[in-house]
Amino acid sequence: MNIMKYTSLLLSVLVMAASAYAQEETAEDKQEGHTNQNKFRQLYDEFATPNVYRTASGAPGHQYYQNTADYEMDITLDDENTRLYGEETITYTNNSPDALDYLWVMLDQNIRSKNSPAKEKNSSEFAPVTPAESFVNSHMAPEFEGGFNIKSVHQDGKPLPHTINFTMMRVDLEEPLMPGQSFEFSIEWDYLINDHTVNRGRSGYEYFEEDDNRAYVIAQFFPRMAVYNDKEGWQNYQFWGNGEWSLPFGNYEVSITVPEDHVLDATGELQNRKKVFSKTMLDRFEKAKTSYKEPVVIVTEEEAIANEKKNATKTKTWEFKAEMVRDFGFATSRKFIWDMMAVKVGDKDVMAVSLYPKEGNPLWEDWSTRAVASTLETYSSFTFKYPYHKAISVHAKSQGMEYPMICWNYGRPDEDGFISDRVKFGMMSVIIHEIGHNFFPMIVNSDERQWGWMDEGLNTFMQYLSEQEFGKKYPEVLVGNNETFEKYPSRRGEPSKIVNYMKGDQDFISPIMTNPEQVYQLGNNAYAKPATALNILRETVMGEDLFDYAFKTFSQRWMFKHPTPEDFFRTMEDASAVDLDWYWRGWFYTTDYVDIGVKEVKNYFITSNPTTEGKALLARYGIDDPSKDPRTKDAVYLLTADSEDFESSMKEGSPLDNAPKLQEYLMDNFTQQEINKMKQPKHIYEITFNKPGGLVMPILVEFQYADGTSEQVRYPVQVWRKNDNEVKKAIFSEKEIVKITVDPNQETADVDTSNNVWPREETTSEFEAFKNEN
Ligand SMILES: [Zn+2]
Numbered sequence: 144m145n146i147m148k149y150t151s152l153l154l155s156v157l158v159m160a161a162s163a164y165a166q167e168e169t170a171e172d173k174q175e176g177h178t179n180q181n182k183f184r185q186l187y188d189e190f191a192t193p194n195v196y197r198t199a200s201g202a203p204g205h206q207y208y209q210n211t212a213d214y215e216m217d218i219t220l221d222d223e224n225t226r227l228y229g230e231e232t233i234t235y236t237n238n239s240p241d242a243l244d245y246l247w248v249m250l251d252q253n254i255r256s257k258n259s260p261a262k263e264k265n266s267s268e269f270a271p272v273t274p275a276e277s278f279v280n281s282h283m284a285p286e287f288e289g290g291f292n293i294k295s296v297h298q299d300g301k302p303l304p305h306t307i308n309f310t311m312m313r314v315d316l317e318e319p320l321m322p323g324q325s326f327e328f329s330i331e332w333d334y335l336i337n338d339h340t341v342n343r344g345r346s347g348y349e350y351f352e353e354d355d356n357r358a359y360v361i362a363q364f365f366p367r368m369a370v371y372n373d374k375e376g377w378q379n380y381q382f383w384g385n386g387e388w389s390l391p392f393g394n395y396e397v398s399i400t401v402p403e404d405h406v407l408d409a410t411g412e413l414q415n416r417k418k419v420f421s422k423t424m425l426d427r428f429e430k431a432k433t434s435y436k437e438p439v440v441i442v443t444e445e446e447a448i449a450n451e452k453k454n455a456t457k458t459k460t461w462e463f464k465a466e467m468v469r470d471f472g473f474a475t476s477r478k479f480i481w482d483m484m485a486v487k488v489g490d491k492d493v494m495a496v497s498l499y500p501k502e503g504n505p506l507w508e509d510w511s512t513r514a515v516a517s518t519l520e521t522y523s524s525f526t527f528k529y530p531y532h533k534a535i536s537v538h539a540k541s542q543g544m545e546y547p548m549i550c551w552n553y554g555r556p557d558e559d560g561f562i563s564d565r566v567k568f569g570m571m572s573v574i575i576h577e578i579g580h581n582f583f584p585m586i587v588n589s590d591e592r593q594w595g596w597m598d599e600g601l602n603t604f605m606q607y608l609s610e611q612e613f614g615k616k617y618p619e620v621l622v623g624n625n626e627t628f629e630k631y632p633s634r635r636g637e638p639s640k641i642v643n644y645m646k647g648d649q650d651f652i653s654p655i656m657t658n659p660e661q662v663y664q665l666g667n668n669a670y671a672k673p674a675t676a677l678n679i680l681r682e683t684v685m686g687e688d689l690f691d692y693a694f695k696t697f698s699q700r701w702m703f704k705h706p707t708p709e710d711f712f713r714t715m716e717d718a719s720a721v722d723l724d725w726y727w728r729g730w731f732y733t734t735d736y737v738d739i740g741v742k743e744v745k746n747y748f749i750t751s752n753p754t755t756e757g758k759a760l761l762a763r764y765g766i767d768d769p770s771k772d773p774r775t776k777d778a779v780y781l782l783t784a785d786s787e788d789f790e791s792s793m794k795e796g797s798p799l800d801n802a803p804k805l806q807e808y809l810m811d812n813f814t815q816q817e818i819n820k821m822k823q824p825k826h827i828y829e830i831t832f833n834k835p836g837g838l839v840m841p842i843l844v845e846f847q848y849a850d851g852t853s854e855q856v857r858y859p860v861q862v863w864r865k866n867d868n869e870v871k872k873a874i875f876s877e878k879e880i881v882k883i884t885v886d887p888n889q890e891t892a893d894v895d896t897s898n899n900v901w902p903r904e905e906t907t908s909e910f911e912a913f914k915n916e917n
Pocket of ligand 1: 576580598599602
């Protein structure tokens, strides 16, 4: 009998056995309803069908379009009465293939109007004990008279019919706005500015009693065009407070009139610097433009303190122009200290800028502008070169909020000057985060109203990388007042930091793919979990090279455009050839967690003596005497030490000594040279990995050997595709294995590590630990 025929016969016996097993498994799966639950199935049901606007590759389609909104605005601040007045002219351009009968304009200030339903969106109850301040704020304070007062909506003086529904205003058009056409109209408005220290609110003022001044950080301050696109039609989902914004790009010309003694900065390029700067400020500004190592102070602390004592009655108008921005914000106060430095981004100079009251020092003069500069460098290297000419960090109590080129950040030393590590790293982290938002969502302009994670998650992931870079660039920052850190102490991003959330009460966890108004634990859901998932994807699943290339591809494809989650998911696969549907499905569409363990390890031996178990298996296929049957006469039998046949089959020596028929088979069929190249089985293990957790992940394993060496091995995630509960691995090892550890470097956010080690480590009970200590 020739070898080929022989082998195929034996194989067919064993394949029969295997397929019988497989059939049983399938029947069982069907019974349990597993058939359609395969975690590797592609996301066809969840993803929108690709079309001419968005391709299956995740890139913009050949008919991709976006509408634009240009603004010309005159803004006046009435500091004494904390009111803001504005007149704006919007030019809205319809690049869509659709005729638009009306336009939707967002009136975000209306969330603070007296009858705002947002105030009653949560159930409310009384706590047994409440701090006086929050009791007064919640139950006793007079209702704030916020919200837009819309004085007129008109086109060249001719009133336009409009309807206000909470935070949305529909402007009806006489004629539909046809594809390719623009519509120009004007709105006149004013509103009472809120104290942002009361309820944060992303915008407002802080009042400083000591010197009777306010510092304003102003945003969502003008009626803004909503987005119309191929995904949502008009995105006019109301602003309830959690889901942020969906905004079209446009060009802005904005004049802002404030008291003469205010220092002001805003989105866009300052057009009348010579008019609003003193000679000294201009000289310092010229110096700052070439200062790459350290910030140059434009308004010093001394000067700011002198300004605090003024109370100008005259005004000054600051003029700005911005191109391709999706929003506009500004900060103004007589309290502001101002510093700047230059940072090279590619071959372009960008100004890193900070504005802060003296209350922020010395923390702010030391670190704010440096953090801005470093963030622009890191983000640019991972995405695209920062395209704007400046980025400003403004200090505002309890704020962490982003706008194009400008953001508000918390972090203030105690009144006695002490700076805890919590305050210091909190301040640097929030600056890195909010400056980072210039990339996501200010430029990679996702729909925040619908997908909080697309800006916060991508940005928090990049924040983690930037923080680590910042710690390397400025090692002195790692020396804290409480302790010295080995690396920048990032709050989010490390897999181990997400474990408590992932293993928490499932009743209070939502999938990442949930609208931000509906999620539980928004911080963990939209920031920490997606950031960690991307970090794990980069470090453990894809590897840095494939991930970084794909992430950069996504950023560049969607720079100055409006991506959806699918555009991101698809691009990450398209640019890497790594199927990730299982990863998106598990991490983004479910609340499953990672828990993989070692269930059992069997140590096998081989013999040529037919074992009881082996014979029983062959008998099922009609082979009654395996040693006589040509198909099985030199078969190899595997058995464990507790097998009843062990004593009779085993004798001292190398594993092959107990399998003479295998040796004969080798001699008959191979040359000595070929045999020498073969692996010699010394230790034979069958390891069962189980998976109590719902998420599938590659199995990362460390084998420790009796000779003191160790080795790390990874089994691809695909190992779970036909059995979601447990998988086995048969291993021929040269060395004796003494310890097996799953996820030895804690890369996967495994929520229960007590099952990760074999042999099981004795866990001391809390009671025993207590006894031992005492
Ligand atoms: Zn954010």
